[in-house]
Amino acid sequence: MKLLVLLGAFVAQCLAVTVTVNKNPSHTVPSTLYGLMFEDINSGDGGLYAELLQNRAFQQVTPNTAAALNAWHPISNAGLTVVKDSTPVSAALPNSLQFTVPSGSSGRVGFTNEGFWGIKVDSASTYKASLFFRFPTSTSFSGALTVGLQTNAGKILAQNSTQIRGTTTKWTQVNLDLHPTASASDVSNSFFVTIDGAAGAGQTINFAMFSLFPPTFKNRPNGIRADLAETLTEMGPSFFRFPGGNNLGQTTATRWQWNATVGSLLDRPGRVGDWGYVNTDGLGLLEYLEFFEDTGMEPIMAVWAGEYSVRDGSTQGRSLILIPHTGYALGGTSVAESALPPYIQQAADQINFVIGDPAKSSAAALRASLGHPEPFALRFVEVGNEDFIGSAPSTYPYRWHDFVSSLQAEFPSIRFIATSNAWNPVLSPVPQSYDVHVYQTPTWFYQNAFYYDGFQRNGTTYFEGEYAAISTNPNDLFGSVADGRLAFPTVQSASGEAAFMTGLERNSDIVFAASYAPLLQHINSTQWTPDLVSYDAGSVIKSTSFYAQKLFATNKGDQYLPSTLPTNGGTLHWSITRSSTSGQTFIKIANAGSTAQSITFSLTQFSTVSSTGTLQVLTGAETASNTPQAPNAVVPQTSTITTGKTFTYNAPAFSVSVITVTTQ
Numbered sequence: 001m002k003l004l005v006l007l008g009a010f011v012a013q014c015l016a017v018t019v020t021v022n023k024n025p026s027h028t029v030p031s032t033l034y035g036l037m038f039e040d041i042n043s044g045d046g047g048l049y050a051e052l053l054q055n056r057a058f059q060q061v062t063p064n065t066a067a068a069l070n071a072w073h074p075i076s077n078a079g080l081t082v083v084k085d086s087t088p089v090s091a092a093l094p095n096s097l098q099f100t101v102p103s104g105s106s107g108r109v110g111f112t113n114e115g116f117w118g119i120k121v122d123s124a125s126t127y128k129a130s131l132f133f134r135f136p137t138s139t140s141f142s143g144a145l146t147v148g149l150q151t152n153a154g155k156i157l158a159q160n161s162t163q164i165r166g167t168t169t170k171w172t173q174v175n176l177d178l179h180p181t182a183s184a185s186d187v188s189n190s191f192f193v194t195i196d197g198a199a200g201a202g203q204t205i206n207f208a209m210f211s212l213f214p215p216t217f218k219n220r221p222n223g224i225r226a227d228l229a230e231t232l233t234e235m236g237p238s239f240f241r242f243p244g245g246n247n248l249g250q251t252t253a254t255r256w257q258w259n260a261t262v263g264s265l266l267d268r269p270g271r272v273g274d275w276g277y278v279n280t281d282g283l284g285l286l287e288y289l290e291f292f293e294d295t296g297m298e299p300i301m302a303v304w305a306g307e308y309s310v311r312d313g314s315t316q317g318r319s320l321i322l323i324p325h326t327g328y329a330l331g332g333t334s335v336a337e338s339a340l341p342p343y344i345q346q347a348a349d350q351i352n353f354v355i356g357d358p359a360k361s362s363a364a365a366l367r368a369s370l371g372h373p374e375p376f377a378l379r380f381v382e383v384g385n386e387d388f389i390g391s392a393p394s395t396y397p398y399r400w401h402d403f404v405s406s407l408q409a410e411f412p413s414i415r416f417i418a419t420s421n422a423w424n425p426v427l428s429p430v431p432q433s434y435d436v437h438v439y440q441t442p443t444w445f446y447q448n449a450f451y452y453d454g455f456q457r458n459g460t461t462y463f464e465g466e467y468a469a470i471s472t473n474p475n476d477l478f479g480s481v482a483d484g485r486l487a488f489p490t491v492q493s494a495s496g497e498a499a500f501m502t503g504l505e506r507n508s509d510i511v512f513a514a515s516y517a518p519l520l521q522h523i524n525s526t527q528w529t530p531d532l533v534s535y536d537a538g539s540v541i542k543s544t545s546f547y548a549q550k551l552f553a554t555n556k557g558d559q560y561l562p563s564t565l566p567t568n569g570g571t572l573h574w575s576i577t578r579s580s581t582s583g584q585t586f587i588k589i590a591n592a593g594s595t596a597q598s599i600t601f602s603l604t605q606f607s608t609v610s611s612t613g614t615l616q617v618l619t620g621a622e623t624a625s626n627t628p629q630a631p632n633a634v635v636p637q638t639s640t641i642t643t644g645k646t647f648t649y650n651a652p653a654f655s656v657s658v659i660t661v662t663t664q
């Protein structure tokens with residue numbers, strides 16, 4: 001009997017984990033630890049960039065094809081063709097929309113733009129519409145040009161007009177505000193341009209560079225979509241990695257070039273992006289930098305590093321990546337070392353545009369001429385992207401060497417980040433930092449929460465630049481949803497990631513930054529799932545992983561407090577940090593397993609611990625997700641919890657919890 005009681009107590013002891021917290025911090029938690037990884041993967045145009053019109057300037061399309069008219073549709077019997085204009089609106093925008101009004105026309109004749117899978121129309125907003133037009137040959141026409149917003153059923157929601165004349169053979173810009181008289185019940189709305197068919201019968205008018213903006217984040221002209229910006233800032237990010245990612249460019253000709261993304265929109269040619277659609281580059285280098293200033297994020301900026309690689313879905317150790325577009329298998333070609341200097345110069349110019357002295361650099365002088373003489377903040381530059389893939393590692397040593405030795409000499413304050421696998425191949429100069437990527441299963445994430453614990457502390461730091469639990473099937477990570485690929489993050493995937501993130505916090509003496517990827521997904525045009533935030537033309541859906549990121553980022557603290565270690569490879573993980581200024585102590589608990597787990601926290605080293613604390617917990621069914629149909633299925637719940645120097649918390653199955661107590 002006595003033995004049984006003892007045995008029972010022993011078993012209970014084993015089940016209830018006790019975590020002793022050390023009040024002396026082991027290291028500072030870097031301010032940069034949590035942030036955002038961004039590239040245009042159906043998330044810049046039609047997403048973060050607030051422009052509402054799709055294919056607004058006929059960039060990078062083939063004239064006289066149906067495809068060139070993407071998103072544009074005739075009203076009534078209008079003739080519409082994208083032409084290579086004999087007198088283009090600008091050198092960068094060679095194409096225009098040629099609109100013809102057949103003889104015998106009457107009523108409204110014109111065309112619509114469907115937006116990016118719809119347009120949200122809100123009567124509380126003023127929309128800024130603009131376009132350029134010219135008559136290819138002078139005519140005696142005089143009449144109203146009307147622009148507006150209508151439902152796809154044809155009900156007019158807003159319109160505004162200006163008088164135009166057929167003698168206008170030079171490109172002329174029209175700017176009109178639109179004040180909707182009613183909000184639309186859904187996003188099935190279009191932008192329209194019309195003239196009176198009877199008055200205009202027989203006329204031909206060329207149009208170029210259309211634009212339609214709703215109010216933007218901080219009211220910046222050519223700015224950022226407000227609801228997405230607010231969602232991203234709600235997460236508490238400290239940095240923003242950009243412009244890619246793969247979208248840095250897969251070929252020399254189509255690479256992202258900073259200088260093609262700044263200045264007048266008329267001077268931005270756009271580019272064939274790397275995810276199967278044209279990028280307008282309306283969201284250009286200056287727009288990114290202004291967004292960082294408006295949100296307090298700091299850039300982790302990439303420069304193209306002379307390589308376009310074969311993408312495949314093969315398993316390459318820890319780093320797994322795939323672009324689901326066979327057309328991108330380009331043969332894994334690198335720019336020869338002797339041909340690198342102009343690309344290194346372009347990278348230097350890109351950095352100078354951000355931080356250079358206008359008196360010394362023409363790129364910096366350009367920034368000043370665009371209204372920002374002061375340098376922006378820039379501490380981190382990434383050289384290339386995923387140079388661990390395919391044949392990229394074989395040429396990365398000379399590319400890294402030539403880029404970094406030159407750029408480091410010119411910009412001694414910048415930390416350059418290598419994108420090959422850490423320590424293989426051997427690089428010179430020795431990288432100060434590496435960018436590490438992983439797309440894996442929820443199980444992999446909790447099993448690898450100790451990934452960085454064994455790393456040498458020798459001055460090298462790590463950026464966990466892309467990570468996400470993307471599939472429950474370890475043998476078919478990049479397969480279909482039916483095979484385990486996640487359409488949206490789940491409670492299980494978020495709790496697995498959170499377990500991994502407790503390891504990032506524990507190792508934040510060497511892991512200086514980490515970001516889930518990809519960030520954004522337009523639900524009507526998706527290249528990759530799952531994503532942190534989903535949206536359509538009218539709404540935003542925050543995923544379970546978004547809330548896990550938010551719980552970590554907004555409860556970060558600046559001191560890491562060592563505690564009893566979790567079981568390496570187990571489902572239950574924790575991390576304890578503290579704010580040295582407020583005394584708030586943040587206890588994060590990730591339970592990635594299917595049973596609830598009790599943990600007793602011992603904070604007896606502190607002289608005082610508040611008797612109550614705040615508990616925030618994200619939990620739900622293993623496969624539960626936030627989706628367009630149920631956007632708020634799983635959201636964190638906040639409550640008060642009894643704490644003190646010793647207290648026990650029962651972490652629900654599949655959960656991410658943060659307990660905040662005040663300690664002195």
Ligand SMILES: *[C@@H]1O[C@H](CO)[C@@H](O)[C@H](O)[C@H]1NC(C)=O
Nearest residue numbers: 116117118523524525536628
């Ligand atoms: C966008 O996706 C939603 C959800 O699947 C769907 O209801 C809607 O019809 C789609 N819109 C368009 C324009 O395809």
Ligand SMILES: *[C@@H]1O[C@H](CO)[C@@H](O)[C@H](O)[C@H]1NC(C)=O
Nearest residue numbers: 159160161175176177178179
């Ligand atoms: C039409 O646009 C002009 C110029 O932007 C603006 O001043 C005016 O208020 C607009 N009218 C209507 C009816 O929205």
Ligand SMILES: *[C@@H]1O[C@H](CO)[C@@H](O)[C@H](O)[C@H]1NC(C)=O
Nearest residue numbers: 257259260267269342345346
């Ligand atoms: C950008 O600069 C490169 C040289 O670094 C030049 O080849 C290219 O034409 C420029 N592009 C634009 C659009 O100005």
Ligand SMILES: *[C@@H]1O[C@H](CO)[C@@H](O)[C@H](O)[C@H]1NC(C)=O
Nearest residue numbers: 423430455456457458459460
């Ligand atoms: C740092 O540690 C790694 C192993 O984690 C090792 O391969 C590398 O050579 C070390 N670097 C330096 C600069 O000592």
